[in-house]
Amino acid sequence: MSGPRGEASGGAIAMRRAAVAVVVFVVLAAALFWLDPADLYLWVKALHVIAVIAWMAGMLYLPRLFVYHADVPVGSPQSETFKVMERRLLRAIVNPAMIVSWVLGLWLAWSGFGLMGGWLHVKIVLVLALSAVHGYLSRAVRLFADDRNSHPARHWRIVNEVPTVLMIGIVILVVVKPF
Numbered sequence: 114m115s116g117p118r119g120e121a122s123g124g125a126i127a128m129r130r131a132a133v134a135v136v137v138f139v140v141l142a143a144a145l146f147w148l149d150p151a152d153l154y155l156w157v158k159a160l161h162v163i164a165v166i167a168w169m170a171g172m173l174y175l176p177r178l179f180v181y182h183a184d185v186p187v188g189s190p191q192s193e194t195f196k197v198m199e200r201r202l203l204r205a206i207v208n209p210a211m212i213v214s215w216v217l218g219l220w221l222a223w224s225g226f227g228l229m230g231g232w233l234h235v236k237i238v239l240v241l242a243l244s245a246v247h248g249y250l251s252r253a254v255r256l257f258a259d260d261r262n263s264h265p266a267r268h269w270r271i272v273n274e275v276p277t278v279l280m281i282g283i284v285i286l287v288v289v290k291p292f
């Protein structure tokens with residue numbers, strides 16, 4: 114569909130689909146805990162990795178959208194389209210994925226490791242830093258929505274690298290567990 118009405122209803126459908134996906138995911142996780150299979154830990158870890166992939170996808174895509182958004186004139190049709198894309202990405206994917214990553218990650222840390230281990234503590238510090246970047250990006254979505262972004266595209270290009278670097282550190286820590 115095209116035009117503002119088609120765009121709006123297409124967006125509403127996309128939001129509903131994303132909401133259904135979140136509900137299905139949460140029901141699946143609840144069912145797992147209720148069924149309590151012998152390999153519950155591995156199932157939870159699989160769901161954790163899926164949530165983390167969704168979170169990272171958004172954390173890498175949002176600043177990329179800002180790079181293009183910063184270069185289009187305020188009030189232009191492109192700018193309004195970017196606002197819609199940014200808001201939906203944040204609400205439908207990035208926010209729910211972060212919550213699920215944290216809840217399942219903390220459960221793994223508690224049930225598998227009793228919250229102990231140098232690698233785990235440093236991983237949590239890096240994930241806290243990633244969550245701070247998340248907060249920064251979600252504030253930027255609000256500023257762009259109000260046409261109050263004051264940063265050039267170059268700034269967003271640099272911000273784009275931060276989640277990448279944090280992700281590399283987090284994955285090495287959890288897989289290699291060097292200390």
Ligand code: HEM
Pocket residue numbers: 158161162165169214215216217218219221222223225226237240243280283284287288
């Ligand atoms: C939100 C806070 C988080 C906590 C408390 C947490 C904690 C954990 C724990 C305890 C495990 C199980 C490790 C094992 O069984 O050996 C795990 C697995 C994993 N986590 Fe996280 N995590 C968090 C967020 C993240 C993030 C943001 C990423 C990636 C950017 C990530 C990537 C992974 C991966 C790839 C695994 C699977 C590792 C493996 O099976 O070898 N986690 N996490």
